[in-house]
Structure formats: structure tokens, C-alpha cells
Amino acid sequence: MPTAFFQGTPALSSPFAAASAPGAQAGQYRDVPRVLAIAGSDPSGGAGIQADLKSIAAHGGYGMAAITALTAQNTRGVRGVHVPPAAFLTQQLDAVSDDISIDAVKIGMLGDAAVIEAVRAWLEKVRPGVVVLDPVMVATSGDRLLQESAEAALRGLLPLADLITPNLAELAMLVGGEVQETWEGALEQGHRLSAATGATVLVKGGHLAGDQCPDALVDAGGRLNQDVVVVPGQRVATRNSHGTGCSLSAAMATVQARLGDWEATLREVKPWLAGALEASETLEVGTGNGPVHHFHHVPAVRGEGSFAAQLWADARKDLADIYALDFIRGLVSGSLPEKDFAYYLAQDAIYLNGYSRVLARTSALAPTEAEQLFWARSAAQCLEVESELHRSWLSTRTVEPQLGPVTKSYVDHLAAASASGSYAVLAAAVLPCFWLYAEVGATLHAEFLAAGEPAGHPYAEWLRTYADEDFAAATRRAVAIVDGAGRSASAADRDAMVTAFRQSCRLEVDFFDAPRLHS
Structure with a gap:
């Protein structure tokens, strides 16, 4: 039995080993965080609420869900989107928060301006300790998932987030620029978005060309040890990336509610997601852009x-x-x-x-x-x-x-x-x-x-x-x-x-x- 030949920090090998820290609604970070996902539904199970709940469970959290939109989609694309009345979303959110203390919130697909306003009003009232916002505007497949008329409302929601996790296309849309093809350009846009919103931004390198796949936490407000914290990684050669952004953001919310440290959270989540991509082919789901394997690491x-x-x-x-x-x-x-x-x-x-x-x-x-x-x-x-x-x-x-x-x-x-x-x-x-x-x-x-x-x-x-x-x-x-x-x-x-x-x-x-x- 040879010596361990990797050096790092303990994490998923003991997923319930949490550190106490101030900031969560219940007053401390929890071994089993109670995490609410606010997002759309994916009937094929790879993205949206379904991916969120799998990610939350994979990281030891208790997952809850408020549905913002219903989609007709599979691994080959989105066929239709139905957005229920925003008043019903408010009922869902109130029903949960009136009864259950919420340690973290992950926000995904919101659909239209009325839905965004309902979420904004609820956040201002409840003020959860951790808010991760994945500004779902464009799917990996290229399908648009947010009405153009709702973009201004979404920008108004961003300052209520602790962490924003856009893909490169969404990042460019939010800062009003061109989609970046270089890592340096993406980091610059991330810094601009952080400065404009007061939130930490997770800049993701998954859509860049090449073998490298870095991610970086960018914060213009001095809340991290340094303005840019880069966690390097290698690209996993797979076509199965359906729901990767949803899965990452939900995992970040869950682990942050346990650790209270964004850098430590990213260093735990990134290897898990790489493993989920690596093991995705074992699922054999769909004929298009298949889902990741959320539970590849558990018994x-x-x-x-x-x-x-x-x-x-x-x-x-x-x-x-x-x-x-x-x-x-x-x-x-x-x-x-x-x-x-x-x-x-x-x-x-x-x-x-x-x-x-x-x-x-x-x-x-x-x-x-x-x-x-x-x-x-x-x-x-x-x-x-x-x-x-x-x-x-x-x-x-x-x-x-x-x-x-x-x-x-x-x-x-x-x-x-x-x-x-x-x-x-x-x-x-x-x-x-x-x-x-x-x-x-x-x-x-x-x-x-x-x-x-x-x-x-x-x-x-x-x-x-x-x-x-x-x-x-x-x-x-x-x-x-x-x-x-x-x-x-x-x-x-x-x-x-x-x-x-x-x-x-x-x-x-x-x-x-x-x-x-x-x-």
C-alpha cells in the first residue's frame, strides 16, 4: 500500500466534514446544507432543476426546488419553453422559506422579467446566507433560454448574488462585449462584471480552445485573498456536457454552505466535475450532448x-x-x-x-x-x-x-x-x-x-x-x-x-x- 501521491485539501472523501462560520441563515455553516434551487425543469434529467438536485445530493446537501419554467428538451436541444405565472413561483418560494431555514440558494433559468422580479423580491425578504446565480441565457446547444426583454431585469438581480457563474457567451452579454476567445480576455470581462455588481464572478474556461480548462474566481471588491484565483484543469474529451453549468453552480452553492470559502469550494467542486465528465459515457443517456455522471464518486x-x-x-x-x-x-x-x-x-x-x-x-x-x-x-x-x-x-x-x-x-x-x-x-x-x-x-x-x-x-x-x-x-x-x-x-x-x-x-x-x- 504505497503512500498518497497527491497533495491537497480534504473534501469529497469526507463530504460532511464542515467548518462552522458565520453567514448562513441558521447562524453557521452546516454539515448537511439545506439548498434551494430556483430554476427550470429538464424532462431529460441532465440540466436544470434535475441536475441541481443531483449536484446538491452529490455534495451532501438537502436539495429543494422551486420551478421557474417547464421545458421540452432532450440531449439534442430545446423544443419548447413554458413559463408559469410568476405569482405561483412566489407561492413556491414562500411555502419553502416559511417552513425551512435555507442555507444556500442556487438560481438558474428564470425565463422572463416577471419571474426575475418575483425572485428579487423574495431574496430581499429572506436574504439567504449564500446566493449563487447562474445567469442562464444561452444553452450549450446555442438555444436562447432567456427572453431578450428580460435581460435588463436580470442585470438588476445580479447585485443580490454572492457568486455569478456565466459561461463565456453569457459573460459577454452581461458586460456588453464580444465573446472572448482568450483566457485573459475572459478574466478582464469577469473583473468588469464583478466591479459592476459587487459579486464574485466565476470565469469558466470550458468553452475556450485547447487542452487546458481553467476556472477562476474574480473579485474586484477585495473579498478574496487576491483579485483573481485561478484553479487550473485539463479538458476532458467528451461530448457529454449537458447541464455542466447547472451542475457546477449548484455544487458551488452547496459546498460554500459547508466551507464558507469560495476558493476551497472551487478546489473541491472542480475535480468532482472533471470526474463527472470523465464518467459520463458510462450513463449511455441520449444520442446528442449527454449528461454528466453526478454520482460517479459515491459507493x-x-x-x-x-x-x-x-x-x-x-x-x-x-x-x-x-x-x-x-x-x-x-x-x-x-x-x-x-x-x-x-x-x-x-x-x-x-x-x-x-x-x-x-x-x-x-x-x-x-x-x-x-x-x-x-x-x-x-x-x-x-x-x-x-x-x-x-x-x-x-x-x-x-x-x-x-x-x-x-x-x-x-x-x-x-x-x-x-x-x-x-x-x-x-x-x-x-x-x-x-x-x-x-x-x-x-x-x-x-x-x-x-x-x-x-x-x-x-x-x-x-x-x-x-x-x-x-x-x-x-x-x-x-x-x-x-x-x-x-x-x-x-x-x-x-x-x-x-x-x-x-x-x-x-x-x-x-x-x-x-x-x-x-x-
Whole structure:
């Protein structure tokens, strides 16, 4: 079981770990935020209220909905829009807020000026702690979703938002400019919109050309640590982006109600959305611009019938064996002898060197550019962590550098999977190093927190890395990739994948137990 090779902040791996802070209606940020989505309905389920509620649930929130418009649409486009009377929307909003404390509001499609006015009047009366406004004016398909006569009313609503999340076409419309084709131009328009409205603006790079897909929080009012906070990202090669903007804004509202920090919120939501795009093809919904997979990261994706479910069932016994090891119990309690921990780290450094080579081979065999980039980055991270282990920990201690028998067995097993020439088999073989580690890490970190993070714990920093969100996000992508490979593989290849996965799981157990066997 090698060391985590991504550094970041804990998030989705523990979606209910919230920090208290002032500002929400109930007086503090909540573990399970109560989030109201105000938006139109999409009968195909990929966008609008349906996407909002999925996103809210995916981030641990309790979702509510007030419907502003009914649409006739599917993955190929919008066929019709019906806007009910604004007075009925007011009834919906009042019915909810008269009974339920609302921690956050996400506003999407509003339809016409009367609907916008109803929402504005309600916001001024209720004043929720978090308001995210997605100015739905133009769909990704190019369909116009807001009447031109309502644009002025929408601009009047923007100052009531804490965060505005336009796509590039909407951003240009709101500032009265041309749609930008460069990231710098988009950031400049975002700054103008923030200055005009007093809100933070999320500038999204999803519609720009190229492999990069950055997002940025832009704030002209000094509410962030800096005027522009850029979170980089890679474009996911998929045609399935239906409802991406709705999903992002609803997720931002939900996580902000938990964390109270826009930068931390974006850094949690962005990897989740990338994973949702990566796993979108597994849904097989529609013949056009399909929806993202909102629940790609939760155990439900291991549900009956999926290939990942079969693998996860196979891994459960190995997980139980890991949790029962003296090494694991001693690591959590702090009683683990340092010599055992040192031996584990030394073997880990050796393993990561070999594992990085196998990941590079996985990248070379991958059928898509997105998967090639994923495995290549993982390989690079392995080498970085191996170097860091030597610099920060191993260099200060006398540690046996020889290749141990368990480490050799594991590396030899992965080398054999690599020599098979099968991308699917190799991906299945490397998956337990992601999956089991992430599961064990989240459990150990939760136990460490439950114990109150005891002072003087010799492995405190180590345990904190177990909840790394970047690694959790990478694990979700690895699971989705292997699940997709397994579903499309032949029966013989699936059997070979299962065999390779099982052997890696057993070797993960042995890797944790190696210090005992060595002594």
C-alpha cells in the first residue's frame, strides 16, 4: 500500500466534514446544507432543476426546488419553453422559506422579467446566507433560454448574488462585449462584471480552445485573498456536457454552505466535475450532448451490475484484512514502532519508482488522450513523492534500502500485467493502489479525527495526508476508467482483469504487513 501521491485539501472523501462560520441563515455553516434551487425543469434529467438536485445530493446537501419554467428538451436541444405565472413561483418560494431555514440558494433559468422580479423580491425578504446565480441565457446547444426583454431585469438581480457563474457567451452579454476567445480576455470581462455588481464572478474556461480548462474566481471588491484565483484543469474529451453549468453552480452553492470559502469550494467542486465528465459515457443517456455522471464518486456507482461492483465485492475481504493488521492499528494509535514505519517508507519509495514506470506504460496503452494524460500525471506524481520521501524523512534516518520480498512480488506482478500488452488488464492491476489506499486512508483519517487529533501523535501529519482530496479525485477517475474498460472488454479479458485486480489487492495487504514479516 504505497503512500498518497497527491497533495491537497480534504473534501469529497469526507463530504460532511464542515467548518462552522458565520453567514448562513441558521447562524453557521452546516454539515448537511439545506439548498434551494430556483430554476427550470429538464424532462431529460441532465440540466436544470434535475441536475441541481443531483449536484446538491452529490455534495451532501438537502436539495429543494422551486420551478421557474417547464421545458421540452432532450440531449439534442430545446423544443419548447413554458413559463408559469410568476405569482405561483412566489407561492413556491414562500411555502419553502416559511417552513425551512435555507442555507444556500442556487438560481438558474428564470425565463422572463416577471419571474426575475418575483425572485428579487423574495431574496430581499429572506436574504439567504449564500446566493449563487447562474445567469442562464444561452444553452450549450446555442438555444436562447432567456427572453431578450428580460435581460435588463436580470442585470438588476445580479447585485443580490454572492457568486455569478456565466459561461463565456453569457459573460459577454452581461458586460456588453464580444465573446472572448482568450483566457485573459475572459478574466478582464469577469473583473468588469464583478466591479459592476459587487459579486464574485466565476470565469469558466470550458468553452475556450485547447487542452487546458481553467476556472477562476474574480473579485474586484477585495473579498478574496487576491483579485483573481485561478484553479487550473485539463479538458476532458467528451461530448457529454449537458447541464455542466447547472451542475457546477449548484455544487458551488452547496459546498460554500459547508466551507464558507469560495476558493476551497472551487478546489473541491472542480475535480468532482472533471470526474463527472470523465464518467459520463458510462450513463449511455441520449444520442446528442449527454449528461454528466453526478454520482460517479459515491459507493452507489458500485451498484449491482457494474464491473466496478464486482471488483469492489472482491476487495472487501482484503480491506477487512488490512484493518485488522497490527501495523494499521499502531499507525492510528501512534504506538507503531518507528523502525516498522521506517521500513514501510523505505519499501514505499522503492515501490513508487517501479509503480511510476507501470503507470507510464498504462498511459502509453490508453485509448484516449484524456486517459493518457491521467495516467501520465499519476506516474509523474509517484516520482515526485519518492523523491520527497528521501528528502524529508528517509534521509534523516538509517533505513535498510534493499528491495524487500513483498515489494518485489508486487512490482513483478505489475510488470507481468504490463507485459500482457492489455490496457484493460494493466489498468485493473494498478487500480488497487488507488482504490484500497483511498478507502483505507479515509477510514484512518476519520478515526484520527474522532480521537481528537491527540497532541504528540508521531504520525499525525502522515494520517492527515490520507484524506487528500486530489488523490480521492484521482481514485474516482481511475475507478471510472477501469469500470468502462471492463464493460467493453471481452469475457476473457474481463476474467483476466479480475485476476489481476485480486492479486494486487492481496499484495496491498501484504505490503502493509511487510514490516512484521521483515522483523
